[in-house]
Amino acid sequence: MTKSEAPQGGARRSSGRGGLIFLGIVVAVYAMVLGFSPETGLQALAFSASVFRKLAVPLSLVFVALVLTNLFLKPHDISLLVGKDSGLKGSLLSLLAGVLSVGPAYAWYPLLGTVRSHGGGVGQISVFLFGRAIKPFLLPVMIACFGWVFTLSITGLVAIGALVLGRLMSTLQGREA
């Protein structure tokens, strides 16, 4: 397995330094944008600030879930629930978790990294991330905007698509994950 493929250990160990490098690159891009077009740069900063504010609650929930996962769920439990051999039951559980999850996807990456390092399957994690496109609390808004048929069709198809993606990821990533 190459370093880039390392699912947990290597990737997670390097995420601290990698995160700082990534932030440094983005800050450098901002410096250039602010230099060339200060108005655009300031608008982007204002929008980012609103993203930060919205992140606070979901991120707090995720960190609580992270602590609880590490405290109460042993790797063996996670393997049984959403491990690579958990089958359709594990995928459906991941889909339900994805549907009920709140906040942006990247707020969930630390928890998903932990789940993966504890034996969670790549297919199940993919199902979770794709299933997030179904937002039960937003269904009334979607119905109001696009109608019943569109909403029911896209919701059902996304659920099926999530399971298909999970299967594809398990197959293509191999069973080493």
Add this chain to the structure above:
Amino acid sequence: MLPLLGGVALLIGLFHTAIPSSVLGTLFSGDPLLDSLTGAGIGSILAGNPVNSYVISEQLLADGVSVFAVAAFIISWVTVGIAQLPAEALTLGTRFAVLRNSLSFLLSVPIALLTAMFVALSGGTL
């Protein structure tokens, strides 16, 4: 993890400002497959609360953009994340992140086509 999330949030702000929703409608041609791919592409770049994608999509439909494009746009808005890709790669592995985002992008197209087909079968306009 916080520097990573900070970088993602800053990048989303930059994308959001660089691509105003008013210019999105001009990017569609009317071809179902091409529009689905374009919708999925734009949804992959933009990010934020899904409600924003509904509001933008409603406006796109009002401007004459097809259901194919709008469905692909809504799906990829949540399931594909160009701005989040570095963060996903660092926490879950580069191969995983690239493969998952690529497959999610590709899956959004048939889902959009089928969604539009169901809308058409129910008597709706595409």
